[in-house]
Amino acid sequence: MILTADYHTHTPYSHGKNTVEENAEQAQKLGLKQLGISDHGFSHVAFGVRRRQIQDYRRDCKIASEKYGLDVLVGIEANIRGVDGKADLKPSDYENFDIYFCGKHVFVWYSKFSDFLGYGCGNFWFDKFGKKPSEKLLHRNTKAYVNTIKNNPIDAITHLNYLCPANALEVAKCASDYGTYIELNAKKCHLTDDELCEIVQKTDARFLINSDAHSAKRVGEIQLVEEQLTRVNFPLERIDNIDGRLPKFRFAEFKKSL
Ligand SMILES: [Zn+2]
Numbered sequence: 001m002i003l004t005a006d007y008h009t010h011t012p013y014s015h016g017k018n019t020v021e022e023n024a025e026q027a028q029k030l031g032l033k034q035l036g037i038s039d040h041g042f043s044h045v046a047f048g049v050r051r052r053q054i055q056d057y058r059r060d061c062k063i064a065s066e067k068y069g070l071d072v073l074v075g076i077e078a079n080i081r082g083v084d085g086k087a088d089l090k091p092s093d094y095e096n097f098d099i100y101f102c103g104k105h106v107f108v109w110y111s112k113f114s115d116f117l118g119y120g121c122g123n124f125w126f127d128k129f130g131k132k133p134s135e136k137l138l139h140r141n142t143k144a145y146v147n148t149i150k151n152n153p154i155d156a157i158t159h160l161n162y163l164c165p166a167n168a169l170e171v172a173k174c175a176s177d178y179g180t181y182i183e184l185n186a187k188k189c190h191l192t193d194d195e196l197c198e199i200v201q202k203t204d205a206r207f208l209i210n211s212d213a214h215s216a217k218r219v220g221e222i223q224l225v226e227e228q229l230t231r232v233n234f235p236l237e238r239i240d241n242i243d244g245r246l247p248k249f250r251f252a253e254f255k256k257s258l
């Protein structure tokens with residue numbers, strides 16, 4: 001299995017260590033065709049890229065593309081902001097980005113106070129002290145994922161189930177219906193082997209493998225995912241950024257239709 005592209009990498013625009021150019025240099029060394037710079041979204045309290053930085057962010061991606069001869073896509077890893085599926089980008093932001101990813105993070109400006117309490121604090125408490133998620137928490141989290149996919153032209157859900165245990169099968173069914181990818185995140189496997197097998201068997205969901213690199217040396221590093229895929233005998237044809245394949249991104253298609 002050879003990685004064609006890595007779409008989830010961070011830079012100091014959020015809390016990555018190396019610059020856009022340094023990530024691109026590493027991507028070029030690895031022979032990747034595309035690289036995504038997807039720093040944290042605006043509603044991340046501490047690390048979100050700021051709207052006033054976007055023109056610099058775009059310029060850095062363009063310079064790195066030209067210097068290293070690969071497509072450096074301007075991305076964002078937006079935040080799920082609550083159960084109603086609000087995410088970071090407004091339609092007026094769309095023109096500034098090539099790819100639009102979304103995931104659950106802590107320290108986010110939630111959509112409503114009830115989301116801060118139920119979705120934010122509920123998951124934070126579970127992450128620190130919980131053992132088995134309650135039905136109520138699972139239901140709320142699943143709804144947040146599903147509504148985010150339905151209400152925004154999201155290309156991929158990042159690290160599904162991280163900080164936010166949900167019914168992964170239901171989320172994957174929705175993702176498949178809407179053309180949103182499920183990310184297999186190489187920093188940590190957040191889907192169990194059983195969850196992954198069930199998604200493959202019972203849905204048509206498609207997948208991307210990403211490093212979630214916060215430093216240039218980790219760009220393209222996917223060993224942890226490879227180990228899981230081997231363990232579960234995963235059908236590699238379901239992954240759209242390996243072995244020469246490039247994904248068909250929902251966000252780009254959506255923007256063409258505007
Ligand atoms: Zn993330």
Ligand SMILES: [Zn+2]
Pocket residue numbers: 008010077158212
């Ligand atoms: Zn990330």
